[in-house]
Amino acid sequence: MPSENNQKFININPFNAFLWTFRRNENDVINLYDALSSLMQISTGSNMLNFGYWNENTTNPYEAQTALCKTIANMSELESARNVLDVGSGFSEPAVIWKSEFPHIKISCLNVNPKQLSFASKVLKNNTSGKISSNSSEINLVNSTATKLPFANKSMDRIIALESAQHFKPFSEFVSECKRVLKDKGILSLAIPTLSGSTKSLEIFKLGILSFTWSSEHYNLENVQKMVLDVGFDVVSTKLVGTDVYEPLADYYIKNREMLRSKILLQYSPYVEKILFNSLLKMRKVCENKTIDYVLLKCVLQ
Numbered sequence: 009m010p011s012e013n014n015q016k017f018i019n020i021n022p023f024n025a026f027l028w029t030f031r032r033n034e035n036d037v038i039n040l041y042d043a044l045s046s047l048m049q050i051s052t053g054s055n056m057l058n059f060g061y062w063n064e065n066t067t068n069p070y071e072a073q074t075a076l077c078k079t080i081a082n083m084s085e086l087e088s089a090r091n092v093l094d095v096g097s098g099f100s101e102p103a104v105i106w107k108s109e110f111p112h113i114k115i116s117c118l119n120v121n122p123k124q125l126s127f128a129s130k131v132l133k134n135n136t137s138g139k140i141s142s143n144s145s146e147i148n149l150v151n152s153t154a155t156k157l158p159f160a161n162k163s164m165d166r167i168i169a170l171e172s173a174q175h176f177k178p179f180s181e182f183v184s185e186c187k188r189v190l191k192d193k194g195i196l197s198l199a200i201p202t203l204s205g206s207t208k209s210l211e212i213f214k215l216g217i218l219s220f221t222w223s224s225e226h227y228n229l230e231n232v233q234k235m236v237l238d239v240g241f242d243v244v245s246t247k248l249v250g251t252d253v254y255e256p257l258a259d260y261y262i263k264n265r266e267m268l269r270s271k272i273l274l275q276y277s278p279y280v281e282k283i284l285f286n287s288l289l290k291m292r293k294v295c296e297n298k299t300i301d302y303v304l305l306k307c308v309l310q
Contacts, residue, residue, distance in 0.1 A: 059171065059253045098172070246305055
């Protein structure tokens with residue numbers, strides 16, 4: 009649960025946020041996440057920074073986020089892995105979940121954002137949740153960029169990018185690095201928001217206000233698959249789950265808006281909550297009309 013920043017009021021300059029969103033360089037993404045991470049923590053009640061994977065029995069965002077983490081773990085075949093790399097690891101909460109499920113694995117959490125790594129370090133040091141039964145030192149925190157992975161050739165069994173690869177620029181360099189670092193038959197797993205195949209990058213403004221809060225390169229599935237295949241991976245599984253990601257998250261916020269809004273206003277100005285609310289409405293709409301989707305992609309290195 010979020011705790012450190014609950015009493016800190018966060019001022020966001022709209023002009024700076026505009027620049028962060030439309031330039032989208034590495035520092036811009038860091039600044040945007042530093043500004044909005046607490047908003048995500050408040051809205052979901054957890055330290056995870058993903059949209060979650062919902063079904064008819066899911067009651068809250070944390071359950072959905074945990075379900076997404078476990079879905080990726082199963083897709084990545086973590087039960088037979090030893091060395092796992094989580095690229096774009098956020099606050100490393102997914103790594104805690106994976107380590108609790110598969111105590112034998114060693115996880116490296118790579119993140120370009122030093123503040124998120126600092127937060128993760130404190131959580132791992134305290135280990136107050138009790139989720140990690142074995143040595144938490146086997147979750148290593150690494151400050152680096154996704155396009156220059158500081159690991160030896162063929163040193164990893166699995167690489168996971170859980171709702172982070174949409175920020176990697178250029179994506180092709182990230183995939184090339186994955187090929188170098190993965191062992192033969194290693195698995196690369198992606199959970200990534202995408203545009204539909206018919207939506208061109210210049211049409212991103214169809215997303216309306218959502219383009220403000222979805223700070224990414226807006227890849228479509230065909231481009232992602234092509235870049236992965238070109239490097240030498242086989243795409244063995246592709247699952248489109250947008251209707252189980254975007255729509256139920258928006259519905260949860262709409263249903264609980266008054267409660268969530270009261271918490272958000274302790275840290276943010278009303279206009280930030282209004283942007284969030286309108287973004288979620290837009291997100292639901294563009295998911296329904298198939299402008300956006302959410303892809304779970306399993307790739308095996310040949």
